[in-house]
Each structure stands twice: as C-alpha cells, then as structure tokens.
Amino acid sequence: MKKTWWKESVVYQIYPRSFKDSNGDGIGDLNGITEKMDYLKELGIDVIWLSPVYESPNDDNGYDISNYQEIMKDFGTMEDYDRMLSAAHERGIKIVMDLVVNHTSDEHPWFVESRKSRNNPYREYYIWREGKDGKEPNNWGSCFSGSAWEYDKQTDMYYLHLFSKKQPDLNWDNPKVREEVFTMMDWWCKKGIDGFRMDVISMISKVPGLPDGEIGKNGYGSFGPYVCNGPHVHEYLQEMNQKVLSKYDLLTVGECSGVTVEEAKKYASLDGKELNMVFQFEHMDLDGGETFKWNDKKIDLVELKQVLTKWQVSLMGKAWNSLYWCNHDQPRMLSRLGNDSDEYREISAKMLATCLHMMQGTPYVYQGEELGMTNVPFEKLEDFRDIESINAYHELVGGKVLDDASMMKYLRYKSRDNARTPVQWDDSPNAGFTTGTPWIMVNPNYKKINAKDQLAREDSVFHYYQKLIALRHEKDIIVYGDYALLLPEHPAVYAYTRSLDGEMLLVLCNFSGKEQDIQALCEDYKEKETELWISNYENASLSRGKLRPYEAAVFYFPAK
Ligand code: GLC
Ligand code: CA
Numbered sequence: 283m284k285k286t287w288w289k290e291s292v293v294y295q296i297y298p299r300s301f302k303d304s305n306g307d308g309i310g311d312l313n314g315i316t317e318k319m320d321y322l323k324e325l326g327i328d329v330i331w332l333s334p335v336y337e338s339p340n341d342d343n344g345y346d347i348s349n350y351q352e353i354m355k356d357f358g359t360m361e362d363y364d365r366m367l368s369a370a371h372e373r374g375i376k377i378v379m380d381l382v383v384n385h386t387s388d389e390h391p392w393f394v395e396s397r398k399s400r401n402n403p404y405r406e407y408y409i410w411r412e413g414k415d416g417k418e419p420n421n422w423g424s425c426f427s428g429s430a431w432e433y434d435k436q437t438d439m440y441y442l443h444l445f446s447k448k449q450p451d452l453n454w455d456n457p458k459v460r461e462e463v464f465t466m467m468d469w470w471c472k473k474g475i476d477g478f479r480m481d482v483i484s485m486i487s488k489v490p491g492l493p494d495g496e497i498g499k500n501g502y503g504s505f506g507p508y509v510c511n512g513p514h515v516h517e518y519l520q521e522m523n524q525k526v527l528s529k530y531d532l533l534t535v536g537e538c539s540g541v542t543v544e545e546a547k548k549y550a551s552l553d554g555k556e557l558n559m560v561f562q563f564e565h566m567d568l569d570g571g572e573t574f575k576w577n578d579k580k581i582d583l584v585e586l587k588q589v590l591t592k593w594q595v596s597l598m599g600k601a602w603n604s605l606y607w608c609n610h611d612q613p614r615m616l617s618r619l620g621n622d623s624d625e626y627r628e629i630s631a632k633m634l635a636t637c638l639h640m641m642q643g644t645p646y647v648y649q650g651e652e653l654g655m656t657n658v659p660f661e662k663l664e665d666f667r668d669i670e671s672i673n674a675y676h677e678l679v680g681g682k683v684l685d686d687a688s689m690m691k692y693l694r695y696k697s698r699d700n701a702r703t704p705v706q707w708d709d710s711p712n713a714g715f716t717t718g719t720p721w722i723m724v725n726p727n728y729k730k731i732n733a734k735d736q737l738a739r740e741d742s743v744f745h746y747y748q749k750l751i752a753l754r755h756e757k758d759i760i761v762y763g764d765y766a767l768l769l770p771e772h773p774a775v776y777a778y779t780r781s782l783d784g785e786m787l788l789v790l791c792n793f794s795g796k797e798q799d800i801q802a803l804c805e806d807y808k809e810k811e812t813e814l815w816i817s818n819y820e821n822a823s824l825s826r827g828k829l830r831p832y833e834a835a836v837f838y839f840p841a842k
Contacts, residue, residue: 303716376476423502427673477533487512510540603643617657632818784841
C-alpha cells in the first residue's frame, strides 16, 4: 500500500465553543486554542480537525454558516485565526477545516437573495418547490424534528432544509453553486490549511422528484434513501477533487451518513479520485431503535465486532477507514461503551482507546476523550443547548410518543451536549475553561477529572493516549497491517490480529467488568516469542489465560 502522511496521522477534533475561553465571555475561542497548542503537541497528535469557526448565527453552533470567509465574532478575528494556524504549523501540527456545504445559514447572502423573488439570480442556489394540495411538497422530516420544508410567504413556495429551518439545503445540481464552493475552498487552501472534514457530504445530491419516504414514529417520512449517496454525489466529488483537492496535499474526510461499504469504496478509494476517507455510522447506529437514537439501549459487542470487522476487512487494500468512538454529535464513549464508575473509568477508557487505535485507519480523538471525560448529569431540559435534543424532546414528548421521564433519561444518555461541555483543564472554578459564565454547564466531576491531574500522573488516560499515538508513529504494522478478527462470538472480548510482512500483533480487549477466560486462545500464542507493547494493567501476560475487568493488551510477535 502506498504510504501517505494522512494514513500515519492521528487527528484531534476541537469543538471551539467548548475548548478554551481566552477572554472571559464564557465561549471558547481561537486564542484559547493557540494557548493550548503545546498541550496538543505534548499529546503527540498530527492534525487538528476544527469544527466550524466561520461567521454564523449559531442556530446549530456554527454548522449554519452565513459567511465562509469570515470568522465568527465569538471566536475572534481572521488575525487570531492566522495566528492559530501559524502556532500549529510551527509545531508540525496540521489544520483541517470543517466544510459545511450541504446547506448554508438562512442568513447567508445567497439565501437572503434567493428568497426575495422567484426569478432572483440566486433562486436556483437552493431547493424551492411548490406546495402540494396546500401542504409541504413531500413528507420528509428534518433531522432536527418537524417537516424538512419551510413555507416562505414572500414567494408562496417551500424551501428544503434537511436540518433546521435556518439551514436551507444548497442545490448542488446548479453548476454555479459548485463553482462558488470550489472557489471558496481554494481560498482556504491558498491560506495554507491542510484539509477538509466535509459535513454530511453524502447528502448533497438528491433523487430527482424528491419522492415521499417511509413514515416513522414521529409521523414524517424518511429522506435517507433519496438523499444519502444520491445519483450525482460521486460525480460532484470527483469534480471537486479535480478542481481543488488534487492541487494541494490535503487530508479529506467525508461525513457520510447512510454510507455502505460499497459506497465507501467509491468515496475513499485508494486511487484518490474523491476523498481520503469517510466517517461511517454503522457502529454508532447499533443502539438506535423505533424512536431513532432516543433510548438507553446498550450496544451489543458481538454486533459491534461484526460491523467494525466488516469495515476493516472490506476496505483493506481498496479504501481507507477513519476510526472514531466519539465526536461532537455523539455522547461520551466512556459512558456509552465503557464504564464511567470511579473504579473502572480510567481502565475502561484506556481499553476503548487500545481497541480503536490498533485498527487499520486514521484514528480521531475527540477533545476530552484523552482525559477520560464522561457524560454529564444534566438535570432539566433548560440545561441543554443542542437544537437536536431540544426539538426532539418537544416532538416526542409533545406528540406523546415518549413520556417526560423517559425522554429526559435518553437525553442524558444520548444527547450531543454530553460531548459539548467545556474541556476540563484543572480543578479551579469552571474547570479552568473560563473566568466568566460558561455557555453550557461544566461537568461537576471536573474536580477529579481534569488535564492538570492527568498531566501530573504517569498512569493517566492522557499518558496512555500519548503512548498509543507514539506507537502508531513508530510501527508500520499499526498503520498498514492487515486485520483479522478472533473469537467473533465472544460476548465480552474483542480480540484481533494485525499482520505485516510476517510480523503480527495480537490485540486483546475485555469490554466487561468481569474477568474473562481466554485460555484456549492464549494456548495458540503463549509459547511464541513475544513483546508486550502496551497494556492498561501491570503484568499483562498470555500465560495468565484470563483478561481482568476491562483489561487491554497488545502483544507483538516478530517475523521468524
Ligand atoms: C453534521 C454535523 C452536525 C450538524 C449537522 C448539520 O452531522 O456533524 O453537528 O448538526 O451536520 O450541519
Ligand atoms: Ca471567548
């Protein structure tokens, strides 16, 4: 396989609003990121993915952009941005920008024009349709509740918004839209950025006719089959690649809801015609159900192994994977897949990290994951800030699909806000995030879980991530080795191998709080010459034949 820097990198995602506030207004900002650049250098990451920092009215925390070439006032100025970019580059850290171009804000000048009249030159920049029998043009529901259509009185037509009504969808079938987006991307590339994370990029091409979808519990039709991996998406990405991406040396990752393995082979093919890699959702959707993500179901390990193995094996030698447990749209992985009790918090955080970071693909660390940050004990609806969570509460409780107590329990478990509370820097008020009032509550556990403590302790989660990242930089087998699953039916142990040129790695992870007997598996390996590369316990050994609660260990077997 061809060696490239983005296959060998570890990416760290920053959600700027919650990372570090430098001026006491309670909102994280660019100068805050610059302040913490040495911290990131110490962790050892190669790339920062910056969630949107562009001008935005913040209906969806910056994922609703009103000017792609200006910085959001809350976050600072373009000078602050340039300073941050240089501070990163001076330390050998690359910056990947979030590209949100499935939609804009309704306050973007294109949309302000577009809604003015039916023959405005910007009309075709968006997706406008006539109503049907005095109702919406079709039955699609928006990702953030309610209809995906908003009626606009001025021209007596509806516009499409797959997300909030302040996020109208762009019409990618219009070549002018594509040109505008490509020109804007080129402008950022010329500035010296190092790549793009492309927001819901699998949804930019809609099936003509926009057919009704299957009705769900909320009473709306699902747009998925007519929007995800639509008819022209690959054509448009290839055009983007030719006109922009191929001219620079970039990391590109597409957020691809609804992506299948077969589709991923097109998006992220190693021939480089479209993107470097995709974010797939199959492992994150395993605990979904009738009321979408809103439940407190636990992910089944056997199913998780099946899904991740399918992605590992099917893309091998054909396309490239991205590896993640968490981001700004998911609850904290530690509370979802691990164990956030005092007893096992750090051990299980390290186990989850081991399991992910030893796979093939580019790993993503979400801010605070390296500290073992957990879900948040939100008390009431007013504690939440996220539009998805708040709207879902009103839709499902208001519509009597769920009762208040259940929905509050589900929000506490699954809300995106779990990942969006401030990074816990130290044990001073507000976790050292701000001297003002934070825009969203700080997790009260910051006195015990914070970066200051983590940095001071050799056995911390932070130092474990540091070691995992360093290992990946040193060892080709972690980056390029082939993956194979062991014990597929084991309900509590995730075991797999990686192999490259006769060398082998054995990765063992216990996903449970109970000791697990793996005697039979160990028999096959224990006589062989081996080296222990990393473990979250003292004295990990194959001769024990058992994995202790949440134990993880990686054994290396040299080529003979
Ligand atoms: C993506 C983002 C999410 C956002 C949505 C709409 O899924 O990751 O945060 O709400 O797109 O832009
Ligand atoms: Ca600030």
